[in-house]
Amino acid sequence: MTTAAVPVPVPVLVPVRQILPWAVFTVIxxxxxxxxxxxxxxxxxxxxxxxxxxxxxxxxxxGFPCH
Structure with a gap:
């Protein structure tokens, strides 16, 4: 008895336009x-x-000196 393969949904990628403002904010x-x-x-x-x-x-x- 064989079982049928169940399709796995592919996750939707987040567009760079949505990530870029948060990346810039995080870097700043x-x-x-x-x-x-x-x-x-x-x-x-x-x-x-x-x-x-x-x-x-x-x-x-x-490791920053200050004195």
């Missing part, structure tokens, strides 16, 4: 995060070092 957000963790020393966001102190441990965890 990632670059901003990398800047703030890696090199923000108070020059862009005030001189009170709030951002520096907020990301201080993450900076050392990722």
């Amino acid at each position: 957000l990632g670059l901003m995060l990398l800047y703030f963790v890696g090199s923000e020393q108070g020059a862009l966001i005030g001189a009170d070092n709030l951002v520096h102190e907020f990301v201080h441990d993450g900076r050392h965890l990722l």
